[in-house]
Amino acid sequence: MEVINANGKCFTKTELISANNTAIEEERNRKLNEDYLESLPENYLYPIALALDEHDRGEIRVQIIFDDKGTTGFLDMSKKRYNLLPVAEMCNDGTVRLKRNPNERLTLEEYQTKYLVNYKSVKIGGEIIHLPAEEEKKVPKVFISYSWSSEYHKNWVLDLATRLRVNSGVEVILDVWATNYGHDRFAFMENSIREADKVLIICDADYCQKANQRKGGVGTETTIITPHVYQNTEQSKFIPIALVKNSDGSYLLPDFLNSKFALGMMESENFEKQYNSLERAVWEEPLLVAPVIGKKPKFK
Template sequence: MQDDKIPKIFISYSWSSDALVLDLANRLVSHGVDVVLDKWDLKEGNDKYEFMERCVNDSSITKVLIICDKAYAQKANDRTGGVGDETVIISSEVYGNARQEKFIPIIAERDEEGKEYVPTYIKTRIYIDLSDPEKYEVEYEKLLRNIYEKPQFVKPKLGKKPEWLEEEKANFFPVKDLIRQIRGSNTPVKRRNCIARFQEAYIEALRSYYICGVKPEEAFNNFLNTKPLRDIYLDFVETVAETEDNYAEVLAEAFEYLYNKLSCIKTFDPQANYAYEDDLDVYKTLLWELFICVIAYLRHVKDYAAINVLITYTYFLENNLFGGAIDNIYILFGE
């Protein structure tokens, strides 16, 4: 419904609900709803049946409220009186369209056992319950929201699938399997061999994230896509911490090795003769994120000695985009 469009409704009811219907109609009008009611719109000389049929089928009438009390339900089921005539018209519309949302049952009365009076033909429809004074205001608001098509709970717009879910971009099984092998190794030699193989497999998994001449937005999205591998590396860190006595040095050596491999264009394009510094930013950013996450993990487990090893370790890092000899020695966070 357009925001500036005035909703128009018709109320079908039995004389037994006169008071409720008139009060409801007046209140709806006060809230901007154009109500078509026989007391207001059916004049002497008008054809009552034609009036009912026109109101039910009028495309400008967006909702038909069916006020359900004992008398209305009985007349509707027996097809007697004016209610019976309206039932013939309404039921054909309801049965003709299982998803018809135009017709809203309004419960006005319940029996001694608390069961609502509803005509058989609309028994399965979700209703508005105005029979309980304590719940009247809540139910009235639901009705008003329905008429204006302004529901209290709105389904959010469908977003995009997170790009990091595209795990098929890289084959993660080898790195995950090597973590299991590290954890299950029964000798230090076998474990160290698995750790070395993990580093190679990790670099291999990262190859698919290399983009030459990357644009800023593309670089950012590419970095977001590395989340699965970031989480895998943190699993590796936890496994090494559980299995190696001097695990902090093992991790420091691993960071040094990864940096030198991931900051060299030859790792991703052995035939490269030129490259842009930005082409490898995704890896440098990932490494800094990993380093921060590892420090946070060590802080969580209160291994301050391991933190000291990592931040004072002498890292021999290559600063040549094409690799080769080490040009400088970096002492990260050291004096």
């Protein structure tokens, strides 16, 4: 077994799956998990970290980098298939070229975005290229719409907003923090709703009544929010939080939100579970994710 120069060779996802299927059919020693390969992003390039020439078997064993955590796997293939893999190389003008498609020129950033798993560095044409680290996920900005129903309710909303900021890393827009005497409250409401990634609508009985009757600040916010709720294609922007139940056990919501899924947060014994659900909704990190679709059965 001899270490050979990988020379910037890499796989696309399609080539990786094809090579693995062939390795399975040919009963080679090193193969990769099929479900794992199916779960990989489509538009990345997967570089070869190590290539070994197994002269006695007439094949090449490669170690492939899959992600920025350094996850790797080994795959055996024929020398012919290995030689046909694309090679990424640096050009004098600072762009990256795939030898299999010599007319395509990309900047390093474009190369990383289009082809490469966000690895800290990669060897391209014998040169180590250090790539910028992946940016952290954008901090979500949340506006809270609520009624000043009572001091208790105002403090409940304040505690929720504080916890979201301090414990959950969310940028919360709350009127008592963001406004002062002389500010235009209507401009504040409009700008906040427009700029927010999520709008939490705290639905107690007072809010629902004022929203339905278009009274006070709640009425104004309802007038602003309603068109967005019905027109906005990203329905997950508006999250109704119910604090009261109707006699039939359904959540009490204002009329313009009656058709929406709401998060109930009125049960103190389940508050932590409810808060976790809210946290996940704001960060768009669902607890349950659909599994990877399997392969088509082999019909006779």
